[in-house]
Amino acid sequence: MNPLIEQLRAAVGAAHVLVDGDLSAYEMDWRKRAQGKALAVVRPANTQEVAAVVKLCAASGTPIVPQGGNTGMVVGSTPDASGREVVLNLGRLNRIRAIDEGNLTMTVEAGCILQVLQEKAEAAGFLFPLSLAAEGSCTIGGNLGTNAGGTQVVRYGNTRELCLGLEVVTAQGEVWDGLSGLRKDNTGYDLRNLFIGSEGTLGIITAATMKLYPLPTATLTAWAAVPSMEAAVKFLGLAHRHLGAGLTGFEVMGQFALSLVAKHMPQLRVPLYEDTPCCVLLENSDQESEAHAREQFERLLEAALEDGCATDAVVAENIAQAKALWSVREHIPLAQAQEGLNIKHDISIPVSRIPAFCAETDALLQREIPGVRLVNFGHLGDGNLHYNVQTPIDVDGAAFLRNEEARVNTLVFDQVKRFDGSISAEHGIGTLKVDKLPQYKSPVALDMMRSLKRALDPQNILNPGRVLKV
Amino acid sequence: MNPLIEQLRAAVGAAHVLVDGDLSAYEMDWRKRAQGKALAVVRPANTQEVAAVVKLCAASGTPIVPQGGNTGMVVGSTPDASGREVVLNLGRLNRIRAIDEGNLTMTVEAGCILQVLQEKAEAAGFLFPLSLAAEGSCTIGGNLGTNAGGTQVVRYGNTRELCLGLEVVTAQGEVWDGLSGLRKDNTGYDLRNLFIGSEGTLGIITAATMKLYPLPTATLTAWAAVPSMEAAVKFLGLAHRHLGAGLTGFEVMGQFALSLVAKHMPQLRVPLYEDTPCCVLLENSDQESEAHAREQFERLLEAALEDGCATDAVVAENIAQAKALWSVREHIPLAQAQEGLNIKHDISIPVSRIPAFCAETDALLQREIPGVRLVNFGHLGDGNLHYNVQTPIDVDGAAFLRNEEARVNTLVFDQVKRFDGSISAEHGIGTLKVDKLPQYKSPVALDMMRSLKRALDPQNILNPGRVLKV
Numbered sequence: 035m036n037p038l039i040e041q042l043r044a045a046v047g048a049a050h051v052l053v054d055g056d057l058s059a060y061e062m063d064w065r066k067r068a069q070g071k072a073l074a075v076v077r078p079a080n081t082q083e084v085a086a087v088v089k090l091c092a093a094s095g096t097p098i099v100p101q102g103g104n105t106g107m108v109v110g111s112t113p114d115a116s117g118r119e120v121v122l123n124l125g126r127l128n129r130i131r132a133i134d135e136g137n138l139t140m141t142v143e144a145g146c147i148l149q150v151l152q153e154k155a156e157a158a159g160f161l162f163p164l165s166l167a168a169e170g171s172c173t174i175g176g177n178l179g180t181n182a183g184g185t186q187v188v189r190y191g192n193t194r195e196l197c198l199g200l201e202v203v204t205a206q207g208e209v210w211d212g213l214s215g216l217r218k219d220n221t222g223y224d225l226r227n228l229f230i231g232s233e234g235t236l237g238i239i240t241a242a243t244m245k246l247y248p249l250p251t252a253t254l255t256a257w258a259a260v261p262s263m264e265a266a267v268k269f270l271g272l273a274h275r276h277l278g279a280g281l282t283g284f285e286v287m288g289q290f291a292l293s294l295v296a297k298h299m300p301q302l303r304v305p306l307y308e309d310t311p312c313c314v315l316l317e318n319s320d321q322e323s324e325a326h327a328r329e330q331f332e333r334l335l336e337a338a339l340e341d342g343c344a345t346d347a348v349v350a351e352n353i354a355q356a357k358a359l360w361s362v363r364e365h366i367p368l369a370q371a372q373e374g375l376n377i378k379h380d381i382s383i384p385v386s387r388i389p390a391f392c393a394e395t396d397a398l399l400q401r402e403i404p405g406v407r408l409v410n411f412g413h414l415g416d417g418n419l420h421y422n423v424q425t426p427i428d429v430d431g432a433a434f435l436r437n438e439e440a441r442v443n444t445l446v447f448d449q450v451k452r453f454d455g456s457i458s459a460e461h462g463i464g465t466l467k468v469d470k471l472p473q474y475k476s477p478v479a480l481d482m483m484r485s486l487k488r489a490l491d492p493q494n495i496l497n498p499g500r501v502l503k504v
Numbered sequence: 505m506n507p508l509i510e511q512l513r514a515a516v517g518a519a520h521v522l523v524d525g526d527l528s529a530y531e532m533d534w535r536k537r538a539q540g541k542a543l544a545v546v547r548p549a550n551t552q553e554v555a556a557v558v559k560l561c562a563a564s565g566t567p568i569v570p571q572g573g574n575t576g577m578v579v580g581s582t583p584d585a586s587g588r589e590v591v592l593n594l595g596r597l598n599r600i601r602a603i604d605e606g607n608l609t610m611t612v613e614a615g616c617i618l619q620v621l622q623e624k625a626e627a628a629g630f631l632f633p634l635s636l637a638a639e640g641s642c643t644i645g646g647n648l649g650t651n652a653g654g655t656q657v658v659r660y661g662n663t664r665e666l667c668l669g670l671e672v673v674t675a676q677g678e679v680w681d682g683l684s685g686l687r688k689d690n691t692g693y694d695l696r697n698l699f700i701g702s703e704g705t706l707g708i709i710t711a712a713t714m715k716l717y718p719l720p721t722a723t724l725t726a727w728a729a730v731p732s733m734e735a736a737v738k739f740l741g742l743a744h745r746h747l748g749a750g751l752t753g754f755e756v757m758g759q760f761a762l763s764l765v766a767k768h769m770p771q772l773r774v775p776l777y778e779d780t781p782c783c784v785l786l787e788n789s790d791q792e793s794e795a796h797a798r799e800q801f802e803r804l805l806e807a808a809l810e811d812g813c814a815t816d817a818v819v820a821e822n823i824a825q826a827k828a829l830w831s832v833r834e835h836i837p838l839a840q841a842q843e844g845l846n847i848k849h850d851i852s853i854p855v856s857r858i859p860a861f862c863a864e865t866d867a868l869l870q871r872e873i874p875g876v877r878l879v880n881f882g883h884l885g886d887g888n889l890h891y892n893v894q895t896p897i898d899v900d901g902a903a904f905l906r907n908e909e910a911r912v913n914t915l916v917f918d919q920v921k922r923f924d925g926s927i928s929a930e931h932g933i934g935t936l937k938v939d940k941l942p943q944y945k946s947p948v949a950l951d952m953m954r955s956l957k958r959a960l961d962p963q964n965i966l967n968p969g970r971v972l973k974v
Contacts, residue, residue: 136737136856137887138744183688189749192688195665210948215854217886218662219926220651220701221933221945222971223953227697231690248745267606274608275718278791279659279749321748322800330792384685386606416687417607456689463691475691478680482960483693489959490952501692 045086050077070113089207100234102176105168110464144175160246163190181231183460188415199243205491234497250319255356258347259310263389265343276334283317284415294369375431382459418459515556520547540583559677570704572646575638580934614645630716633660651701653930658885659752669713675961704967722794725826728817729780733859735813746804753787754885764839845901852929888929
């Protein structure tokens with residue numbers, strides 16, 4: 035047995051060093067794209083134990099794969115097949131260390147489940163606005179490591195914008211206590227933001243101080259048919275002007291995406307989609323009252339109908355109706371899966387250029403791959419599209435992916451580059467896109483990234499080969 | 505003559521390489537704390553010329569001091585006295601490259617004056633919310649380099665939070681085009697935020713893509729007397745709940761600070777300060793209407809009066825009255841200067857701990873230095889205090905500073921550290937605090953900062969000796 039195993043057992047307790055049995059919950063990424071094999075799965079209880087584990091791994095030159103809820107989209111938190119990597123799972127660091135009501139912050143450990151944080155914040159009378167599909171099992175450490183996005187970014191920003199301070203274990207096993215609850219601090223380089231979104235390759239986030247917001251008094255949802263993607267962008271501009279920071283969601287969904295929900299989830303009622311190329315879903319959060327939020331919404335929808343950038347609209351009358359509208363939006367990925375295999379993209383484009391991007395790219399793909407079907411939906415308010423390519427009717431899905439996936443990715447990503455966009459808006463790079471990145475990121479940026487990686491992790495033991503190869 | 509001068513003349517034109525005459529506008533910091541001597545002041549016209557200048561300086565190992573409007577507070581953008589440093593003034597890079605209305609962004613060059621950007625944004629129908637005392641002469645490049653704060657941080661964040669992308673010339677003279685207008689981009693490390701706030705020590709910012717917001721329909725100002733700092737913090741919490749993101753300003757001013765304005769600026773009417781330890785100034789920005797903003801304000805003030813966290817309040821009836829209230833706040837530094845010499849601090853503390861910090865630190869200073877007078881005011885919404893120490897009555901100011909400044913700084917900064925605060929909230933480190941920083945920043949953080957500096961600027965030619973010594 036590798037002597038490191040005994041040392042790790044001494045550091046965190048034998049029960050928390052897993053080497054036998056079915057470890058697929060830790061070794062296989064949840065989309066089942068890659069099954070790895072770890073040297074061991076280590077589950078430390080606190081920051082000091084994390085530091086001890088890192089020091090032991092550093093001394094033996096053993097690579098470490100930090101892991102939260104293992105819900106990532108880019109195979110960034112599971113081990114490779116070598117059997118050499120230690121999975122450092124942070125699930126046991128799950129204490130809420132403090133809620134500071136006067137400072138509007140909470141300090142939490144990396145292994146806290148996102149939904150638990152939402153609930154604890156609400157119980158204290160506050161909103162923690164990060165919200166995404168995996169919230170029932172993802173951890174805040176993973177959210178920070180990948181700078182997760184979600185549905186409320188248009189108002190509250192990505193995970194990055196919600197964080198005021200971090201505690202990090204460095205590649206040398208030192209603990210950096212940067213758990214500041216400060217909203218202004220200009221005493222040197224922004225270490226916090228360097229670790230956020232670095233996918234565990236520069237340090238291991240063990241705790242964070244996150245922003246809280248007052249709970250809105252009312253949250254209303256509306257749904258509108260829009261005559262074109264141009265109209266959707268214009269509508270978004272109107273919504274910004276009418277609602278200001280009340281606009282907490284602005285989603286767009288193409289007709290084909292909605293038709294798949296109608297087809298595969300007949301129990302869900304999909305409104306207003308039959309005679310329009312796309313629909314939008316809006317959310318208005320108000321500090322004042324439901325009546326006020328409704329008035330605001332009605333004024334906005336009236337302006338949009340008058341302008342022509344919406345052709346029909348409904349406002350949910352109650353929470354059940356609002357949930358039903360969101361449920362349609364959230365079922366698109368599942369409906370798409372039921373329709374068959376598809377090629378997924380998580381891209382962003384400057385909002386103003388999205389209509390031209392979609393028109394050009396739709397036409398390009400249909401020209402190159404006759405019969406291809408586009409499942410286009412996403413967070414229009416953030417310029418973030420899930421621009422997915424569905425197998426043509428009567429074509430075998432597996433064969434389509436085998437033959438066309440690489441070409442489709444290249445066609446889409448080349449278009450993204452032409453439109454000054456990003457090939458990964460909210461999911462990250464991991465191992466899935468690590469070989470693509472050099473084609474789409476400037477060499478100057480990649481050189482700087484490599485310099486930073488070498489500076490902070492000279493042994494290259496933190497999640498090596500993820501994000502970038504040094 | 506140093507052969508570099510000729511090379512620089514060839515690169516940017518002889519007229520833009522200044523070596524003779526009165527160069528104090530470039531060589532002396534505006535608070536007149538330090539008069540340096542430059543090898544030359546170079547004023548390139550565009551990014552390519554900046555890159556050429558950096559390459560020439562790198563080849564000869566010549567230190568570069570990047571400079572915007574030279575309005576910094578910490579002697580960070582003027583040369584030392586050696587005559588060896590080149591001042592790289594970015595004032596000629598002053599084009600607005602684009603305003604993208606659909607994307608709510610503008611792309612601007614580093615030398616643009618902040619006030620010009622505010623005006624151009626407004627002319628296009630948008631708000632660019634960064635606002636600070638030096639806005640008539642500071643540049644956006646300097647704002648980014650120092651991560652400037654200002655009066656609207658409670659709603660819009662610091663300069664960092666307003667920036668989506670950067671163009672940077674590296675220490676090697678390469679141009680990084682990171683002028684993304686994207687609100688989501690998870691393709692690798694956050695280079696943007698590493699450069700922001702690094703005070704020109706890691707790279708030279710030449711352009712940026714900044715966020716725009718819809719113009720508020722109405723902006724109202726109120727003023728209230730509060731019975732204590734605890735009450736002010738409680739009032740802030742109420743304001744967050746009532747106004748949400750409408751709360752765009754929340755300033756606190758101690759009675760002594762206000763009494764100095766009343767004494768030295770008799771033409772300004774200072775309201776409600778005579779029988780209360782402090783006053784607050786609030787701003788409410790609304791997308792809807794002035795009537796709505798006023799209703800909201802009235803409800804908030806009613807709640808605060810009922811709760812007892814305010815004892816009296818007024819809402820400005822018109823823009824002239826609002827300006828008059830802000831004018832009182834803005835004249836505090838000048839009134840303080842007229843009263844005599846004082847020792848300034850720009851600190852931040854978690855908002856919830858400010859009352860205890862002030863009570864303890866006030867008492868400590870009065871114990872240590874009998875007769876000392878505290879001019880305390882600042883951006884309470886951000887936890888940022890300008891906690892200034894005025895010479896006791898009948899004591900010579902110059903003697904007081906000579907004898908007590910170092911001790912007062914140590915007393916205040918030690919208290920800041922005890923309360924998990926920052927010794928520089930919005931002004932930065934420069935040369936003024938570079939020797940203080942190691943006493944108040946963790947060694948782990950300082951080690952990482954040095955590693956990053958060496959990684960990106962291995963020759964140590966970019967603003968050497970500012971922020972940190974390597």
